[in-house]
Amino acid sequence: MQRICLFLMLPLLLASCATAPPSNVENACRIFREKPDWFDASLTVEQKYGLPIQVQLAIMRQESSFRHNAAPPRDSFLGIPMWWRVSSAYGYAQVKDETWDWYKDRTGNWGADRDDYDDAVDFMGWYADVSQKTLGISKWDAYNQYLAYHEGHGGWQRKTYNSKGWLVSVARKVDANARMYGEQLRSCRHSLKSSPWWWPF
Structure with a gap:
């Protein structure tokens, strides 16, 4: 009976491990050794769109802390929490409904x-590709790629971030993390393995 229960629970345990954030978000090598399927996906995006893996990680870390179901806080009325949220942003990349629909339509x-x-x-690779083609932002430029990601292409063109000192500070943090991840990946990238055939089943 115990063996049957463990067999039935195994898919749930594996799914939980697959969606849990990395145990150490400070080290790109450890992130990908813990989640080899993420390395496969990020490498595919780098090859497909040209967005460096370290930039992908830095933006995702800032947006969701690598949480698959990340969402903005709920709105409130007279101090009472409501059932709706302040934004429709959701998921690893914190993409709003309309932007996600745009991505699906174009791709x-x-x-x-x-x-x-x-x-x-x-999505991140595709969006960075659009930013490069329409705004001329290098895909290696984590600072400006993040500002265009956060403010939208129109906002970046209007330089709306100049009135948001906190956002400029965040973009600098994203850039610093991208550089850190890049240095780390140079030492371990050759040893990172593809995910096993059974993952995450």
């Missing part, structure tokens, strides 16, 4: 989910 990736790491990093 044809209609089955994409914001709480799926593969889809989230594919």
Whole structure:
């Protein structure tokens, strides 16, 4: 009976491990050794769109702390929490409903989910590609890529971030983390392995 229960619970335990944030978000090598399927997805995005893996990680860390179901706080009325949230942003990449619909429409990736790491990093690569083509922002420029990611392409063009000192500080933090992750990956990238065939089943 115990063996049957463990067998039935195994898929749930594996799914929980698959969606849990990395145990150490300060080290890119440890992130990918803990989650080899993430490395596969990020490498695919880097090859497909040219967005460096370290920039992907730095932006995702800032947006969701690598939580698959991250969401903004609930709105409140007269100090009473309401059932709706202050924004429709959701998932690893904290993408709003309308932006996610735009991505799916342009890429044809209609089955994409914001709480799926593969889809989230594919969105980030696609969005950075649009930023580079329309705004001329290098995909290696984590600072400006993040500002365009946060403010939208129109906001970046209007330089709306100049009136938001806190956002400029955050963008500098994203840039610093991207540089840190890049240095770490240089020492371990060659040894990172693809995810095993059974993951996450």
